[in-house]
Each structure stands twice: as C-alpha cells, then as structure tokens.
Amino acid sequence: MNDYILGIIFSIGYISRGRLIFKNKNKYFLEQIQKVCGNNIYEQKDKNNIQYVLSTKYFNIEKLKSIGWNNRSSDVRKLPELNQYSDFLRAYIELHSRFDYSTRYRNKRKKIKYKALRLRIYGNKVLIKDINKILNMDANTTLKSPQNEKNNKTSCISYTSINEIKSIFQYIEKRPYFNSFWEEIESKLRMPIIV
Structure with missing residues (x-):
C-alpha cells in the first residue's frame, strides 16, 4: 500500500x-x-x-x-506520520477540494469587480490545520486562517493566489492521479480570472 x-x-x-x-x-x-x-x-x-x-x-x-x-x-482526525506528504495529499485534495471563483475588487472606491480563481480544501479542523502547515512548509504557501463550520468539527482553507495554487499542484503532481480532477485544474488555470 x-x-x-x-x-x-x-x-x-x-x-x-x-x-x-x-x-x-x-x-x-x-x-x-x-x-x-x-x-x-x-x-x-x-x-x-x-x-x-x-x-x-x-x-x-x-x-x-x-x-x-x-x-x-x-471529532478529531489527524494526519498519519509520514516521511513526505505529497502522495497522501494528492489523494486527499482530489477528494476534498473544490475550485470556484470569488468576487474581488480592482478598485474598491470605483467598485470595479472581477472574479478570480479560488481553491478550497475541506476537512476535519485538526486535519486541515495539519494540511495548512504542510502546504506552508513544502509547497511554499502562506499559512491560512481556516474557516470553521457551524458544527465546529470541520473547516476549510482557501487559496486565492494563482502562484500558491500552482505551487500546491506542482508539489502534489505525480501518478497515479484522478484524471478528471487534473483536467479541471488545467482548464481553470488557463482562465484564472473572469472579467
């Protein structure tokens, strides 16, 4: 295994x-x-x-x-102790993440809006805290502030920087992988901003 x-x-x-x-x-x-x-x-x-x-x-x-x-x-789920996490996180992120577009402002005074790509990773809040740290250390992302759900068990971390999203996928990119998920990544990264 x-x-x-x-x-x-x-x-x-x-x-x-x-x-x-x-x-x-x-x-x-x-x-x-x-x-x-x-x-x-x-x-x-x-x-x-x-x-x-x-x-x-x-x-x-x-x-x-x-x-x-x-x-x-x-209530509490932790990551296993592994030498490296890229393969483990590839499976986890394929199963527990979502791409969408968040509304942002180019100029807040003029209220010029645009939509930009966002990656969200979901899971038990203890597990998400661990994933946040690993991606910070191994994929060079900034530490995020997880958003806790009402049940106080699950949370979500969001990545809005295209460079960080690319860095995460470079870190976990290997085989085997779920083709449909990676095809969606390629498609969304070709159009990270919708005006």
Missing part, C-alpha cells in the same frame, strides 16, 4: 460491522483500493445519484488506527 492509497483510506474510509467501507461517486478511487484488496465494487443509489461502494476486511483496522486513522465522522 502506498501513501496515495493511504490518502484515499483516510479521506473516505469508515467502519461498519467490522469491515472498512469506501463510498464515492467516482469509481476511480475505489478502483485504487481494489488493486490492493481485490474486493468487488458495486453500485448503490443515493438520492437518485449513483455512488460506488467497496466493502473489505483486507485492511487491519487496528494497524490503521495506530498510525492515526479514524472514522470520517470522528
């Missing part, structure tokens, strides 16, 4: 009846897990949407817990 697959396990895995369960609308992530454990992937309807599910007893849950893994709904 590599750090990329570990990133998927930390991102979407949870325990049910002694089995590790993975669900996602993108079959690709479950196929990565399947390469390790060999279990079948099946489809499940969820509110008229199809999602893919893989259930396995292959992974030693106690061993995963010993490196910091816990259920997605846990």
